[in-house]
Amino acid sequence: MNTTTHSNQGLIATADIGDRKRGQTVSVENVTKVYQTASGPLRAIEETSFKIEPGEFVSVLGPSGCGKTTFLMVISGLIPCTTGRVKIGDQVIDKPYTDLGFVFQRDVLMDWRTVLSNVMLPVEIKKLKPIEKYQERAHELLKMAGLSGFEKSLPCELSGGMRQRVSICRALVSDPPILLMDEPFGALDALTREQMNDDLLKIWSKSRSMVLFITHNISEAVYLSDRIIVMSQRPGRILEILDLSDLPRPRNIATKELPAFNKHINRIRHIFVNQGILSGGEEDQKFILQD
Amino acid sequence: MPLTTDTPQEFNNIQPGASKHRSLWLKKLIREHGLALVFFVGVILLWEVYVRAAKVPVYVLPAPSVILQAMIKESNEMLKHAWFTLYEVIVGFLIGTAIGIPLAIAIVYSKFIEKTIYAFLVASQAIPKVALAPLLIAWFSFGMTPKIIITTLMCFFPIVVNTVIGLSSTPPEMLYLARSLGASGFETFWKFRFPHGLPSIFGGLKVATSLAVVGAVVGEFVAGVNGLGYLQMIRAAFVRTASVFAILVYLSVLGIALFNLIGYIEKRVIRWDPRRQLERTQE
Numbered sequence: 001m002n003t004t005t006h007s008n009q010g011l012i013a014t015a016d017i018g019d020r021k022r023g024q025t026v027s028v029e030n031v032t033k034v035y036q037t038a039s040g041p042l043r044a045i046e047e048t049s050f051k052i053e054p055g056e057f058v059s060v061l062g063p064s065g066c067g068k069t070t071f072l073m074v075i076s077g078l079i080p081c082t083t084g085r086v087k088i089g090d091q092v093i094d095k096p097y098t099d100l101g102f103v104f105q106r107d108v109l110m111d112w113r114t115v116l117s118n119v120m121l122p123v124e125i126k127k128l129k130p131i132e133k134y135q136e137r138a139h140e141l142l143k144m145a146g147l148s149g150f151e152k153s154l155p156c157e158l159s160g161g162m163r164q165r166v167s168i169c170r171a172l173v174s175d176p177p178i179l180l181m182d183e184p185f186g187a188l189d190a191l192t193r194e195q196m197n198d199d200l201l202k203i204w205s206k207s208r209s210m211v212l213f214i215t216h217n218i219s220e221a222v223y224l225s226d227r228i229i230v231m232s233q234r235p236g237r238i239l240e241i242l243d244l245s246d247l248p249r250p251r252n253i254a255t256k257e258l259p260a261f262n263k264h265i266n267r268i269r270h271i272f273v274n275q276g277i278l279s280g281g282e283e284d285q286k287f288i289l290q291d
Numbered sequence: 292m293p294l295t296t297d298t299p300q301e302f303n304n305i306q307p308g309a310s311k312h313r314s315l316w317l318k319k320l321i322r323e324h325g326l327a328l329v330f331f332v333g334v335i336l337l338w339e340v341y342v343r344a345a346k347v348p349v350y351v352l353p354a355p356s357v358i359l360q361a362m363i364k365e366s367n368e369m370l371k372h373a374w375f376t377l378y379e380v381i382v383g384f385l386i387g388t389a390i391g392i393p394l395a396i397a398i399v400y401s402k403f404i405e406k407t408i409y410a411f412l413v414a415s416q417a418i419p420k421v422a423l424a425p426l427l428i429a430w431f432s433f434g435m436t437p438k439i440i441i442t443t444l445m446c447f448f449p450i451v452v453n454t455v456i457g458l459s460s461t462p463p464e465m466l467y468l469a470r471s472l473g474a475s476g477f478e479t480f481w482k483f484r485f486p487h488g489l490p491s492i493f494g495g496l497k498v499a500t501s502l503a504v505v506g507a508v509v510g511e512f513v514a515g516v517n518g519l520g521y522l523q524m525i526r527a528a529f530v531r532t533a534s535v536f537a538i539l540v541y542l543s544v545l546g547i548a549l550f551n552l553i554g555y556i557e558k559r560v561i562r563w564d565p566r567r568q569l570e571r572t573q574e
Contacts, residue, residue, distance in 0.1 A: 096473065108464045108465050110483070110487075112489075112563055125473065
């Protein structure tokens with residue numbers, strides 16, 4: 001894993017990255033995951049294959065407990081898959097892949113480190129050089145996230161939304177080509193969540209790394225993504241992959257008023273109703289999707 | 292509370308500057324501990340009045356004023372013995388910490404040690420350590436060694452248990468983060484698990500300080516030639532109850548001082564708010 005050189009190239013180009021897509025294709029090939037539990041084997045993921053291209057923003061959308069998180073764990077190499085394989089570029093993932101940023105539902109900040117020192121953690125552990133460059137980038141990211149002036153604060157002095165912003169800055173500081181986000185805004189209130197979506201898009205538009213975003217919020221997925229992978233209940237399998245290229249970027253409040261935006265939301269709702277994940281109304285009735 | 296209502300007026304007359312800073316400090320002290328202080332003084336007064344009014348014999352329950360006299364009159368001798376006790380407590384505590392924390396780390400990292408030594412350690416807690424004192428005397432004679440060993444045994448267990456709990460409480464996401472950053476085993480320990488466990492470790496150290504005093508005093512009871520525990524036995528044998536109480540006061544001061552010393556170090560080391568950390572760990 002040649003993480004250092006890769007990240008360095010990205011870093012130097014931060015200012016003029018623009019729309020340049022970088023990094024490597026992630027391919028998930030016939031992956032299944034079975035957990036061995038005390039009450040017997042638990043099928044988390046049925047055989048699944050898909051590809052994500054560099055610079056793409058892809059959401060995985062599905063009901064709670066459908067194995068969405070397992071996907072991220074398998075792709076990042078943190079847990080092995082039972083059958084099949086994951087490839088990043090030409091490399092088969094069989095141990096933790098370190099050239100990526102990870103954002104969890106809980107911010108997982110180090111309470112004993114200042115905000116800046118939290119953001120610099122990946123640089124410190126990956127021993128990236130020169131530190132001054134990365135420090136500059138950390139300040140830049142914190143500024144973009146609206147956290148200027150909080151560099152020396154401790155995490156316990158920040159609100160939930162601010163903490164999660166710090167953890168996003170931490171994931172981005174080494175400028176990784178892949179960003180994995182596991183329901184990052186799930187613990188935030190609805191208003192903060194909407195603001196975080198815009199902040200994320202703003203920061204992402206500057207780096208254009210590949211994002212794999214796990215969520216169970218339909219409108220959030222539609223608003224953020226290029227494509228959405230819709231998953232079934234456990235054992236998780238792909239129900240449909242939606243292409244959202246008819247929603248132009250940059251996205252903003254006007255995007256949410258486009259007919260196409262609501263069309264996608266309704267389509268996903270109908271998939272869930274047909275699956276029995278949503279009941280679709282007071283009475284049990286089957287909806288027929290009109291295209 | 293008359294204490295708090297009276298103070299602001301008085302302090303307003305003092306000119307600003309350094310003295311104002313001091314008045315704030317005093318105000319804070321009164322606000323936080325005022326009630327405790329009033330209660331404490333009240334209990335002492337009640338005690339004094341009761342003993343005098345009911346004419347309780349001095350060898351049964353001496354009045355606080357008599358105890359204070361004993362504390363002052365015998366202070367030279369008591370302080371001399373207090374040094375021995377303090378020495379045993381500090382050395383025993385340090386040895387307990389020096390063995391306890393590394394052992395806890397080994398327990399967390401090795402299933403084998405957890406299954407053998409830790410299991411044995413937990414089972415051994417059923418033995419009243421105080422009852423080991425005669426054995427230790429038989430093995431190590433009358434010097435300071437057996438007292439230090441009892442002290443070590445007393446503080447050892449809470450340190451080990453709390454360190455194990457602290458080091459195993461790291462949230463799984465934090466360990467995932469460490470691995471996805473490519474952190475080495477040592478980095479995972481030093482930069483993630485250990486600092487996350489510090490609040491719990493300090494909890495163990497604080498419990499250990501009070502147990503350390505118990506250990507030293509018990510050792511002196513059984514086979515002392517020095518120390519406050521020994522002195523207390525002698526005074527009790529001569530029915531000098533006021534002196535026994537005076538020694539009790541010295542012992543409590545010793546315990547409180549050690550506890551607060553650890554508390555002070557804890558405040559220095561843990562600048563974040565561990566209660567919030569705990570809440571999120573338990574979510």
